[in-house]
Amino acid sequence: MARFDGKVAIVTGGARGIGGAIVQRLVSEGAKVMIADLNPSAETGENVAFVKTDATVTEDVQAAVKATLDRWGKLDILVNNAGIGALVxxxxxxxxxxxxxxxxxxxxxxxxxxxxxxxxxxxxGGTIVNIASISGLGGDFAMGAYNASKGAVINYTRSLALDHARDGIRVNALCPGLIATDLAVGAVTDPVDAAFWFERIPLGRAGRAEEMAAVAAFLASDDASYMTGSIVTADGGITAHTGQPNAPDRIRQRKLRTQ
Structure with missing residues (x-):
């Protein structure tokens, strides 16, 4: 039996990127999924449907939930994935x-x-997974709006978890680091930019959307049944670092120069 047999989910921003990977993962494990996005999705069929949705408009959001209930009769999982950034x-x-x-x-x-x-x-009862960001856990250069908004997502996740535990609804947040999606293409395709980014990531690479989908699916599943209000990072180790220089590496380089 798959983990999501008989489960119905909504994934916002599910037409591509991390959201698209989450849709594929949930469906592969038995879920029926409604994609709520402004962009049409190629992922439709018996177990996947699409409803054009502006997630900032009340009527669109209500219509997306209604469309899900009309099609499959219930709702068990909500993945809030839609998001944007601004570098200024x-x-x-x-x-x-x-x-x-x-x-x-x-x-x-x-x-x-x-x-x-x-x-x-x-x-x-069921689960809500909010896709936040490691940028909600700390500050970044020229990303004040994104930092502030993702910080709000993280604390809102905690508040939702407190309010709805009594309803049997678990609420957790996933905080990705640098993920190789269309939004991050500039950081991972140019060799100079890639080296700049990857030297700050202990695992030395960008994450994949499929890896984020695996964590999101875990949080949405009964495997995480005792987790609520949790803020989970999947960032290749970036947030394990205080930001201080890599002193051992500098020592190794110095020794090599003197040999």
């Missing part, structure tokens, strides 16, 4: 950029949770 320092940031980042990264999660929790409660 605060004095140069237009107000609508800040507002847009927060609308997609935080308001959308609120709207989907508000619409989905009653349905998940009616199903007898």
């Amino acid at each position: 320092e605060t004095p140069d940031m237009e107000e609508d950029v800040w507002d847009r980042v927060f609308a997609i990264n935080t308001r959308a999660i609120f709207l989907f949770c508000k619409a989905a929790i009653p349905a998940i409660r009616e199903a007898g």
Whole structure:
């Protein structure tokens, strides 16, 4: 028996990238999945459906939940994956950029949770997985809006977990690091940029969307039945580092230069 046999899920931003990989993973393990995205998805069929959704618009979100219930009769899993970033320092940031980042990264999660929790409660409980970021755990250069919005996702996850444990609903967050998706193509394809990034990642590479999907599926499954309010990093070891220089490596390099 697959872990998600008989389960129904919604994945926001599920048309591509990490969201697309999560959809594929859930379906491969028996789930029926509704993709809620502005972009159409090629992943449709008996067990996968698509509903065009602006996750920042209340009516769209409610319609996505209704479409899921109309098609499969219940809802067990919500994966809030939709998100965007912005690389700009605060004095140069237009107000609508800040507002847009927060609308997609935080308001959308609120709207989907508000619409989905009653349905998940009616199903007898279930799980919510919020895709946050290691950028919600610390600061980055010129990423104030993204940092702030993902930090909000992390603490909102904890609050949701407290409020809905009594409903049998577990709520956890996944914090990816650098993942090789279309959004990160510039950081992983150019050799100079790749070296710049990878030297900061202990595992020495970008993560794959499929690896994030594996963690998200774990959090959504009964294998994580005693986890709620957890903030899980999958970042190749970046957040294990204080940021101090690699002194042993400098010592090794110095010895090599003197030989």
